[in-house]
Amino acid sequence: MASVELQSIRKKYGAVEVIKGLDLSVDDGSFTALLGPSGCGKSTLLRMVAGLEEITEGRALIGGTDVTHELPAKRRVAMVFQSYALYPHLTVAQNICFSLSLAGASKSVQKEKGDRVARLLQLEALMDRRPAELSGGQRQRVAIGRALVRDPEVFLFDEPLSNLDALLRVQMRLELAKLHNELKTTMIYVTHDQVEAMTLADRIVVLDKGVISQMGTPLDLYNHPANRFVASFIGSPGMNFLPAVVRMQPSGLHAGFEGGAVMKLTPRATPHFDGGQKVEIGIRPEHVTLTNPGAGQIDGVATVFEQLGNTSYVYIDTGLGQIIVEADQSVRIHPGDRLGLTLDPARAHVFDAKGTAWAEAQ
Amino acid sequence: MTATIYTGAQVRRLRRFNTGGAIISVITLLGVIFWAFPIYWALATSFKPEQDIVRPGLDLIPNSFTIEAYAHVLLNTNIGIWYLNSLVTSGAVTVLVILMSAAAGYAISQLDFPGRRVLWWLILASFMVPIPALIVNHFVLMAEFRMLNKWSGVILPQLLAPVTVMIYKQFFDSVPRDFREAAVMDGATEWQLLFRLYLPMNWGITTALAIITFIGAWNAFLWPFLAVTSERMMNVSVGITQVTDAFGVKYARDLSSAILAGLPVALVYLIFQRRVTQAIMLTAGIKG
């Protein structure tokens, strides 16, 4: 178990800078997710921790030791690959114990450690099979087992669930969560799926084009996104963004929407401005309520109605664009219905022209 | 089941295919017989007593069956020694070529070192140079090293096998990067990567290449012919052509020595048919 620290890390491929000077601190024993869209650099970052990519500038420390120029095998980290990378010519048992065999461990030691891991991951029945004979979920467990047997201080996961079908993905997510609870080893987990990040991680690091957009607990990121990128990335269906103009009135901050609606905002730590400033108001679907036309701040026409059984989503065309509303499962809306929308000002987010959120004043 | 509706004309044409197809198959089988006949005929003749052969008249199947020709060849010629020479030189060539080519192919494929590109282009270029063009120089070299008339002299020039290196490089290239990285994470050194990952994952290639290298070395004529003047050092493929005088014109013996010479590689082929065809395809792929 060890902490991981990245200091002023930069990664360049020739002239292209992919990671632009970031600092990251991963606590010992935590489950940290690196979240972001393709190309944001999350895999590159993970591979730099693993030692599979060279760190152009900066330092990496594992458990306090500088490993920036250390070989992967010496870093006490283990990695689970997206494609599992199970050695096709070896059995499950041999796959799991490969690192031990490379290091010259005796057969008895290999068997002992291998069996222990197999028991933990329920692989005992499969020990003599080849990877080609296993299902996706089984292969993933073998990949985890191979990492586990090395008793690493940090576990690295590179989008391990993306090759599984939806049902299996949910199952394996649970297994991973249980694994972390049992082992309490530091885990760094790369994914583009915010659901995985939200459900598994203690801390999420959202990456955008090589920089950290925001770091925090899942609820932190959900309720207090620091910028528009994080706000739109986290949560499904995504946050609604409505263009507005914010004015400082004597009674406080007000947001004025096109079409005349006005909403009073909760106090914010705002930069000083005169007159009006163009912003985007962000509001999540569950914080918008349906009412009669004219009774709310905005009016619109329903276009699509999705019923999921435990909840429902209504897609509404308004003068400000499309707004998604989460409604109770008992609600019945038909396309073409005219509706009014009430926004909860206490849950509204303000994003300025640069996308930065205006934090609430304490 | 989908129902397909044919017009009358199409049905007629489809039916014509079958008769046409049957004719083609018959012709093909006739071709097979014609192609296999010379080998059969040589075999059959080798088992006939000499007087039956030189007698007028044609016995497609031997009237009397004898192994006297074989016995004579085995007992009265150096064919046993030729066999030994062939085995040793072909075996050595095979082992050395495979080891060298796998190692070089791995280095070019997986390692980064100065001159890598240059070396690769050099190997590609060496393709174009015909080995027969170099026989003079090879002869002179082997003479200088005093390796003529020795196994080493026969073996060395045959170790030139750019195609094998190229095939190994291609196959090592095609091993997905993930496997290498996983093994690196597991702590493998380059040597362990080569011997415990890359080679085992490509075992079929090695077998195929080994077999075809062996066959090629066994069958080699031009170089072994040049490099060896002493009859006791000849390999079997050269030997059987150099000692006709001893037989005078004894057909059965000529043929039986030829059969004996060709038997090992024919057996290797018949047993390892799949691997041989695979290897042929690979080498052709490289040339294309």
Next chain:
Amino acid sequence: MMRYRRSDITTALILLIPFLLVYGVLFVYPTFQMVGLTFTNAPLIGEGEWIGFRNYERLWGDRLFSRAVWNTGYFVLLTVIPSTLLGLLIALGVNRLNGWWQSVALAAFFLPYILPVSVVFRIWAWMLDSQFGIMQYPIAAIWGENVPIFRTLPLFMPAVAFITVWWLIGFNVLLFIAGLRNISSEIYEAAALDGATRWQQFARITWPLIWPITVLVATIQLILQLKIFDQIYLFGQGGRTDSTLGMVELIYRSAFQRNQGGYGATVALVLFVIIVVVSVLQYQLLRAKGQR
């Protein structure tokens, strides 16, 4: 991948040394030496004096050399196109057979390819033997008497070419079958429903789709036959070999029998250049033609 240059280089060196040694000593050095030799009058073993382009001048006027070039070209003509086309035809036939029959057929056509040239020599020397060879029966029926094929000059090359085709056809057949198998049978079914005759199917579907393989086979055969030596030497033994020698045999003769290493190297170099030029030309030409 992380690169640790020093350990990479050392490992690479160790892995490469055997290959580099063999390659350097047996290929690079001889190639340069060969080129150098062409400018000397060196004997087979030993030093010679620099004579500039005299070897090349001699080559130009040497009747034996032009004969060798002509013979080689003639042989190439007799083998490359027939063996390529025949290989395709046989492959078409064999491909139609099923299961066990196909394996047997393939083995029959391929087995000769596996045999050493000397074994092929013996088999056919017997088949065409002027006294008792089985082929003399049909030959005598046509010609009236037995014909010593290998002693009859006009028949020598065609006979050896015929035998060479018999010997090597398996290689071509194999490649063509692989190519044919790559053509989905659905294309033929669609064509059949469209009313294509068998000939049309061949001309419009098979031939164009198999063209790359045809080029490949022809090129490989061409390069191979330009280096012809073994069969011609073996079948020509004891006869007037001046008339039938190919370029490689000329190299062998000049260097080994006439002890003219420099001159032999010159012939070798010319052969090398011819091979490179012809094969590149042919490949480009046929490729371009195929891209109609």
